[in-house]
Amino acid sequence: MNYEIREMQPEDGAKVIEIFEEGIAGGNATFDQTAPSWEAWDQKYFKIARLILEDENENVVGWAALQPISNRDCYKGVAEVSIYLSNVAQGKGLGAMLLQKLILASEEHGFWMLQAGIFPENQPSLIIHQKFGFRIVGKREKIAQMNGVWRDVLLLERRSKTIGVS
Numbered sequence: 087m088n089y090e091i092r093e094m095q096p097e098d099g100a101k102v103i104e105i106f107e108e109g110i111a112g113g114n115a116t117f118d119q120t121a122p123s124w125e126a127w128d129q130k131y132f133k134i135a136r137l138i139l140e141d142e143n144e145n146v147v148g149w150a151a152l153q154p155i156s157n158r159d160c161y162k163g164v165a166e167v168s169i170y171l172s173n174v175a176q177g178k179g180l181g182a183m184l185l186q187k188l189i190l191a192s193e194e195h196g197f198w199m200l201q202a203g204i205f206p207e208n209q210p211s212l213i214i215h216q217k218f219g220f221r222i223v224g225k226r227e228k229i230a231q232m233n234g235v236w237r238d239v240l241l242l243e244r245r246s247k248t249i250g251v252s
Contacts, residue, residue: 087142089180091187094136094149099124101146102138102170109170114208117230117237132165135191139175139184147175150188155201163198163250169211181214189218189244198250201243212240220244 094102103124109115122130131151139148152165169184192200202220204211216222220242228236 089142089147089183090140091183092138092140094138094151096128098138098146098149099128102149103127105146105149105170105172108173112173113232114205115170115211117232119232131168132195134195135165135188135197137184137187137191139171139180141175147172148180148184150184152188152192152197152200163196165192165197165200167200167202167215176210181210182217185214185218193246193249196249198246199243200246201241203239203241206238206240212242215242215244218244 103121106116106118106121106127110118110121121127131153135150135152137150138146139150141147148169148171150167150169152167155161155164155166167185167188169181169188171181171184189200200220202211202215203226204215206212206225221244222240223243224241226239226241229239230237
C-alpha cells in the first residue's frame with residue numbers, strides 16, 4: 087500500500103480527533119481522557135507544520151503537529167511534537183515517515199528544538215524518536231495519574247543541526 091503525507095486542512099479535523107481518540111483508548115499516547123473539540127485542538131497547535139498521512143484510498147490514517155511549549159518570545163523556536171497513527175496504520179514504519187517530514191517542516195519554519203514527552207511503555211514511539219536524533223534528557227517519575235495509576239514520562243529533545251546554530 088502506498089501512503090502520502092500532505093498538509094492538514096480544516097476538513098481533516100474530524101478524522102484528526104477520531105485518531106486522537108484511538109490514541110487515548112490505547113492508553114500509552116496521552117494523559118488526556120477525552121479528545122478536545124476540533125476548535126480547541128486547532129487553537130492548541132501551531133498553524134504551520136501540520137501534516138496528514140493518507141493511504142492510497144485517501145483515507146486519513148495519521149497526523150503530526152507541533153505545539154508551543156511557552157508563550158515567551160525566547161522559546162519561539164521550540165515546539166512539542168505530537169504524532170498519532172490510527173490503529174490500522176501502526177507497525178508499518180509510518181510513524182517514522184511522519185516524524186521525518188515533521189522535522190523537515192519544523193526546520194523550514196525556524197524551529198531549532200523539538201521536544202517530546204513519551205510514556206516509557208510506548209517503545210515504538212521511543213525507538214522512532216531516537217532514530218531521528220531525539221535523546222532522553224530526563225524522566226518525570228509518577229508525574230500524573232491515569233485511570234488511578236501513577237505514570238512516568240520520559241522527556242526527549244532534538245536539536246536542529248541547521249537552525250539556530252551559531
